[in-house]
Amino acid sequence: MKPKLRRSMLFVPGSNTGMVCNAFIYKPDTVMFDLEDSVALSEKDSARMMVFHALQHFTYKDIETAVRVNPLDTPFGLLDLEAVIRAGVDIVRLPKTDTVEDVLDMEREIERIETKIGATKKTMLLAAIESALGVVNAVDIARSSKRMMGIALGAEDFVRDLHTQRTKEGHELMAARNQILLAARAAKIGAFDSIFSDVKDKEGFMHEVELIKGLGFDGKSLINPNQIPWLHSAFAPSQKNINWAIEVLEAAKDAKERGLGVISLDGKMVDAPVILRAEWIMDLARASGVLGEEQ
Ligand SMILES: CC(=O)SCCNC(=O)CCNC(=O)[C@H](O)C(C)(C)COP(=O)(O)OP(=O)(O)OC[C@H]1O[C@@H](n2cnc3c(N)ncnc32)[C@H](O)[C@@H]1OP(=O)(O)O
Ligand SMILES: O=C([O-])CC(=O)C(=O)O
Numbered sequence: 001m002k003p004k005l006r007r008s009m010l011f012v013p014g015s016n017t018g019m020v021c022n023a024f025i026y027k028p029d030t031v032m033f034d035l036e037d038s039v040a041l042s043e044k045d046s047a048r049m050m051v052f053h054a055l056q057h058f059t060y061k062d063i064e065t066a067v068r069v070n071p072l073d074t075p076f077g078l079l080d081l082e083a084v085i086r087a088g089v090d091i092v093r094l095p096k097t098d099t100v101e102d103v104l105d106m107e108r109e110i111e112r113i114e115t116k117i118g119a120t121k122k123t124m125l126l127a128a129i130e131s132a133l134g135v136v137n138a139v140d141i142a143r144s145s146k147r148m149m150g151i152a153l154g155a156e157d158f159v160r161d162l163h164t165q166r167t168k169e170g171h172e173l174m175a176a177r178n179q180i181l182l183a184a185r186a187a188k189i190g191a192f193d194s195i196f197s198d199v200k201d202k203e204g205f206m207h208e209v210e211l212i213k214g215l216g217f218d219g220k221s222l223i224n225p226n227q228i229p230w231l232h233s234a235f236a237p238s239q240k241n242i243n244w245a246i247e248v249l250e251a252a253k254d255a256k257e258r259g260l261g262v263i264s265l266d267g268k269m270v271d272a273p274v275i276l277r278a279e280w281i282m283d284l285a286r287a288s289g290v291l292g293e294e295q
């Protein structure tokens, strides 16, 4: 089965007409319109209207959409939520999620709006964790709603809360990344890393991508289209990985035919978890376009 890829979630400021109209062109896995921190207070209403219309435009029908709404305790949160659910958004990104209560409040409002408009689809939730309190509560947040499709780190707000700043090495984010990843995996939902803000620094970006990919993250929030091909190429399995996966699957098929459970390939043990990993690499290779559907 072709897995749904969510490597790249491109933030698009909801107040920028050109970017809202064109974001689909860059083919991120998910377009994530923003109504929160990239939108000035004076533009909150016009941005909401623009995103409302963009979501219903045919250019956004074949791409997954998310909207980062304002928190419910601001004058904009509920208006944002009404607009984006009416417009049929796929995912609501809840910013600055500190507690399970934050999720349940949002879930209650989503349910109320969906019932009111007779919606046929169920909007998914993505909780952004952007504080020490949110990280401490990550496990409960990840498990708090059936609608929760993933949790994401919001590193810029998080380092502010920690009284530190981001570095290239990322030591200051290690505990949060580990906690978010573990919480997401325990809840069997997606884990997404934060933005990398220097859009010209490809080397720094790739260093961060290798780090979060190695930890096990599914993908990352992005702020610039240039970062999309960099990220996708880093997440695509290498030819060496693919060759290994093909060998493992052939050996596993052969072992099954001979009624064997554990086998050895080039002196290394091949058992069920290794076979599952090989299948996952092949799925990822197909979904990333590195392999054809029939291969
Ligand atoms: C901490 C947080 O909350 S982060 C989340 C909120 N922040 C955001 O959403 C910011 C999104 N990103 C941006 O606004 C911009 O990429 C900036 C300000 C970082 C850099 O802007 P620029 O220097 O103009 O970018 P750049 O020169 O690479 O743009 C190239 C093209 O990509 C477009 N583009 C740039 N960023 C985006 C984006 N995020 N979405 C869609 N299109 C974009 C530009 O409009 C431009 O299009 P054009 O060639 O048709 O004119
Ligand atoms: O969620 C993100 O990656 C962007 C953000 O708001 C933050 O870092 O504070």
Ligand SMILES: [Mg+2]
Residues within 6 Å of the ligand: 037, 095, 130, 154, 156, 157
């Ligand atoms: Mg933030």
